[in-house]
Amino acid sequence: MSIDMSQFYQVFFEESAEHLAEMERLLLEMDVDNPDIEEMNAIFRAAHSIKGGSGTFGFTDMTEVTHVLENLLDRLRKGEMAPRVEMIDVFLEATDVLKDQLDCHVKGTDADPAVAEAVCEKLRALTQDESPPPVAETPPTVSAEPQPAAMAAPAAKDNAEVLIESSTNIYEIVFRPGKSFLKRESGLANLKSEFERIGELVILAEPAEDQEKKKKDKKEKKGKKVKPLIEWRFQLTTTESLEDIQDLLSFVADPEDFTVSVVSSPDSIISPPAEEDNSFGFFEPLPETPSVAATAALAQDDGYGFFEPLPETTGVKDSGYGFFTDLPTEGSSAQTVGTDNDGYGFFTDLPAQTAAAQADVTEGDGYGFFVPIQQPASPPSTPVLPVATNKAAPPVKAKEKTPAASTGETSIRVGVERVDQLINLVGELVITQAMLAQTASEVDAILYESLHSGLAQLERNTRDLQESVMSIRMMPISFVFSRFPRVVRDLAGKLHKQVELVTVGDTTELDKSLIEKIADPLTHLVRNSLDHGIETAEKRIAAGKPAKGTITLSASNQGGAVVIEVSDDGAGLNRERILSKAMERGLNAHEGMSDNEVWMLIFEPGFSTAEVVTDVSGRGVGMDVVKRNITEMGGDVQIGSAPGVGTTMTIRLPLTLAILDGMSVALGKSIYVIPLNLIVETLQPRQEDLKTVTGQGHMVHVRGEYLPIIALHQLFNMPTEVTDPCQGVLVLIEADGKKAALFVDALVGQQQVVIKSLETNFRKVVGVSGATIMGDGTVALILDVPTLIKLGQGNI
Amino acid sequence: MNASSTETIDQVSNAPVGEYLTFVLGSEEYGIEILKVQEIRGYDAVTKIANTPDFIKGVINLRGTIVPIVDLRVRFNLGKVEYNEFTVVIILNLSGRIVGIVVDGVSDVITLQASQVRAVPDLVSTIDTKYLVGLGTVDDRMLILVNIESLMNSQEMALIDSVSA
Numbered sequence A: 001m002s003i004d005m006s007q008f009y010q011v012f013f014e015e016s017a018e019h020l021a022e023m024e025r026l027l028l029e030m031d032v033d034n035p036d037i038e039e040m041n042a043i044f045r046a047a048h049s050i051k052g053g054s055g056t057f058g059f060t061d062m063t064e065v066t067h068v069l070e071n072l073l074d075r076l077r078k079g080e081m082a083p084r085v086e087m088i089d090v091f092l093e094a095t096d097v098l099k100d101q102l103d104c105h106v107k108g109t110d111a112d113p114a115v116a117e118a119v120c121e122k123l124r125a126l127t128q129d130e131s132p133p134p135v136a137e138t139p140p141t142v143s144a145e146p147q148p149a150a151m152a153a154p155a156a157k158d159n160a161e162v163l164i165e166s167s168t169n170i171y172e173i174v175f176r177p178g179k180s181f182l183k184r185e186s187g188l189a190n191l192k193s194e195f196e197r198i199g200e201l202v203i204l205a206e207p208a209e210d211q212e213k214k215k216k217d218k219k220e221k222k223g224k225k226v227k228p229l230i231e232w233r234f235q236l237t238t239t240e241s242l243e244d245i246q247d248l249l250s251f252v253a254d255p256e257d258f259t260v261s262v263v264s265s266p267d268s269i270i271s272p273p274a275e276e277d278n279s280f281g282f283f284e285p286l287p288e289t290p291s292v293a294a295t296a297a298l299a300q301d302d303g304y305g306f307f308e309p310l311p312e313t314t315g316v317k318d319s320g321y322g323f324f325t326d327l328p329t330e331g332s333s334a335q336t337v338g339t340d341n342d343g344y345g346f347f348t349d350l351p352a353q354t355a356a357a358q359a360d361v362t363e364g365d366g367y368g369f370f371v372p373i374q375q376p377a378s379p380p381s382t383p384v385l386p387v388a389t390n391k392a393a394p395p396v397k398a399k400e401k402t403p404a405a406s407t408g409e410t411s412i413r414v415g416v417e418r419v420d421q422l423i424n425l426v427g428e429l430v431i432t433q434a435m436l437a438q439t440a441s442e443v444d445a446i447l448y449e450s451l452h453s454g455l456a457q458l459e460r461n462t463r464d465l466q467e468s469v470m471s472i473r474m475m476p477i478s479f480v481f482s483r484f485p486r487v488v489r490d491l492a493g494k495l496h497k498q499v500e501l502v503t504v505g506d507t508t509e510l511d512k513s514l515i516e517k518i519a520d521p522l523t524h525l526v527r528n529s530l531d532h533g534i535e536t537a538e539k540r541i542a543a544g545k546p547a548k549g550t551i552t553l554s555a556s557n558q559g560g561a562v563v564i565e566v567s568d569d570g571a572g573l574n575r576e577r578i579l580s581k582a583m584e585r586g587l588n589a590h591e592g593m594s595d596n597e598v599w600m601l602i603f604e605p606g607f608s609t610a611e612v613v614t615d616v617s618g619r620g621v622g623m624d625v626v627k628r629n630i631t632e633m634g635g636d637v638q639i640g641s642a643p644g645v646g647t648t649m650t651i652r653l654p655l656t657l658a659i660l661d662g663m664s665v666a667l668g669k670s671i672y673v674i675p676l677n678l679i680v681e682t683l684q685p686r687q688e689d690l691k692t693v694t695g696q697g698h699m700v701h702v703r704g705e706y707l708p709i710i711a712l713h714q715l716f717n718m719p720t721e722v723t724d725p726c727q728g729v730l731v732l733i734e735a736d737g738k739k740a741a742l743f744v745d746a747l748v749g750q751q752q753v754v755i756k757s758l759e760t761n762f763r764k765v766v767g768v769s770g771a772t773i774m775g776d777g778t779v780a781l782i783l784d785v786p787t788l789i790k791l792g793q794g795n796i
Numbered sequence B: 001m002n003a004s005s006t007e008t009i010d011q012v013s014n015a016p017v018g019e020y021l022t023f024v025l026g027s028e029e030y031g032i033e034i035l036k037v038q039e040i041r042g043y044d045a046v047t048k049i050a051n052t053p054d055f056i057k058g059v060i061n062l063r064g065t066i067v068p069i070v071d072l073r074v075r076f077n078l079g080k081v082e083y084n085e086f087t088v089v090i091i092l093n094l095s096g097r098i099v100g101i102v103v104d105g106v107s108d109v110i111t112l113q114a115s116q117v118r119a120v121p122d123l124v125s126t127i128d129t130k131y132l133v134g135l136g137t138v139d140d141r142m143l144i145l146v147n148i149e150s151l152m153n154s155q156e157m158a159l160i161d162s163v164s165a
Helices: A006-029 A037-057 A060-077 A085-107 A113-129 A140-144 A147-152 A179-183 A187-198 A208-214 A218-224 A242-252 A395-401 A403-410 A416-440 A449-472 A484-495 A512-533 A537-542 A575-584 A595-603 A623-632 A785-792 B002-013 B148-152
Strands: A169-175 A199-205 A232-238 A258-263 A293-298 A334-339 A345-348 A474-476 A499-504 A509-511 A549-558 A561-568 A636-642 A646-654 A659-667 A670-675 A679-683 A690-693 A696-702 A705-711 A729-735 A738-744 A746-754 A768-773 A779-783 B018-025 B028-033 B037-042 B056-062 B065-071 B088-094 B097-103 B105-112 B132-138 B141-146
Touching: A006 A037, A006 A085, A006 A484, A037 A060, A060 A085, A060 A113, A085 A113, A416 A449, A449 A474, A474 A512, A484 A499, A484 A512, A509 A512, A512 A549, A512 A561, A512 A623, A512 A646, A575 A595, A595 A623, A595 A636, A623 A636, A646 A659, A659 A729, A659 A738, A659 A779, A705 A785, A729 A746, A729 A785, A738 A785, A746 A768, A779 B056, B018 B088, B018 B097, B018 B141, B028 B105, B056 B097, B088 B105, B088 B148, B097 B148, B105 B132, B105 B141
Parallel strands: A293 A334, A499 A549, A670 A779, A705 A738, B028 B141, B065 B097
Antiparallel strands: A169 A232, A169 A258, A199 A232, A334 A345, A474 A509, A549 A561, A561 A646, A636 A646, A659 A670, A659 A746, A679 A729, A690 A696, A696 A705, A729 A738, A768 A779, B018 B028, B018 B105, B037 B088, B056 B065, B088 B097, B132 B141
């Protein structure tokens, strides 16, 4: 029954990262003056899921931060406190801390506890800032005090008392595990979760060492595991038979290690050892209204809890806390108080109509659901408390229960290599289909009508299949865009500028590998726009613009490419300054350059026009890297700018890296593919445009420029009948800022090709970047344009 | 070079026993380890690759994989080099690297016992005798047993980058 928890780590990491991203997004969207209770709940749930998960996996540092975070969030979402801007700041800080901690766990290192402690301190300070509203009597200490206990105790180790229905079987299990069991970190947790699967678990006693160690830090806690003579006493309430329980236990431990006995009366368990050293609770005196049926609800740590209306129950568990607030209830009202496992409590004052209203408050490892407080002002749509007394989960609970399970219904995680394999196979299918179609075109269309219609059907189906398979790799660009609200917010604060970020076309899809690669260049551009583009509020007002600047991030599909634009309504680029700077830096610049050429200068290495170098931008590192990154992705970047109106950076990217937009050209009997994004234009030269230097060094004169002619048949030593450029075609190619005219026989057509590596079974071929399979099944080589240009200049 | 020659010596004692695919190049019969052979197919149109030795015919599309094709007849300078419907390409899988070789024809699969294998005498040939692991005798035929993997991975075949060779 021992499960290696580490196999689930990856899932936890991914989910936590998603939760953190979601939290951040929601926090940034939150309108402080008019908070949306649903959003607040969503943030809370995200935090809680992380807490549950980290507790389960023993990442106590994360549990600790989320716990404190939750405390404050909990009060906010219940309207006990009004959200303030500084809270959002601290929340964002906390999500950063959590991200760092998560990163550290991913890498297997330890995060700096001081940072976490600092943010916890801020959160606690905020939590205590405001006195609670009158109804929920929450002494500020409540939020803060449980910390030491909650921090040290992983969720799985908590004690909890559950008040149990008398109708079920109750067993007492004394468990004295052997050393081998104790050495397994997850053994006990597994056992507990097994118990909880079949019924309600109450830990009556834990080893003394365990209790003491709980207060110490995580490392020391590991040591306790090897101490002998540890005994747990569990109270298990379940519908399972004694045999079943023994069977279950024998999976986990030696039969000598445990004893199971039937407890006849459920009464015996309602004597919680409430005075455990790290437990505390406090109970407000209940108003002695005769008909009040005060319901104490307790939630148990790893799973669920349920509450029975008990006449006089004050159950408190160790590391959680609970408290009973007296309700200003009328005679028939019921009061429910739920406590949560390791840390926060929540209080629901039910506007219950019936006596002995029952409330179920569930709390679990990795999930929980929270009952929105019935506030006077809250809308009537606020969910009603689900009532449940056992494991039969109410729908709400099921939905919240396991994020993994719920995402499992809508998405699956599949390795990229599997998807790539699928894409390859479908590519094969398309080629086979094309070959079949070609063969079929040679037979009589009337005699073999059904063959033809079948093949036509096959063609449609394969095309659909290819599209669907390709779309697996596609992700919406919102994955990248979603990080920018935060970047802009932080940076705007730092630069004391007022900036609003607008994103357009979030759903535009892009290949996953490109999504990952575009993030950094985009961040550079956005930061640049913010730092250099958007002016300060005073300058903007003076220029007759709104004080708040706008940065627009937009993505759209244009043909086979994705166009991403970063535009700002700032001052625009300063032509004179760029030119003078470029000349100063010894760059190739002159007054006669067109605006576009001038703008492109900022992509030159070592170029920066910022008068003051800030820590945001201005060191001149970046823009050239941006350009290079984008070019590496097979894309290009362009700038449009108007003084006083703003600047727009346009990035054009291919949809995917696996597919290339290419121009096929013919040379003799071979077909070559030139990446379309590197082609400037194609032309058929006139004789008078062809120039030579010393009888060789062929050049072509194109609109005032003299471009070297690279004859592909000479470079590749391929026989061809076309040796006069006037008979063939010149393809103007550009790479690394250099242009050349590639002389080929003819243009064949423009098409998308799937890139295949030549090097898998062969070696690198100079001047060829890869290969692709054409529709007829033959192989065409993809030209390596930058190398060709160098080759043409004799530089290789 | 040293490493591969010691490897060859080892193989003189060990490798020659086993199943061999035999093929004909001109008038000579060659044998290669059957386990290196992935499939046998006809000769298709190849895509020529610029600036490569003439025995590298180019690359073909083998169900989506780009596979280089070497004409051993050109490489060994044997036989009339013709490409017709009888021209055979043996697709080899050499530790995951897929290469096709063009031969005049495939004969059969032969199991050789150690007693049937003779050492290769020192002689002059177009390929280094270190790639020959032995001479097999079956009735009156002589099989030239080639260590096809080290031959294909050798620098002389120009099939792989010199860095990794």
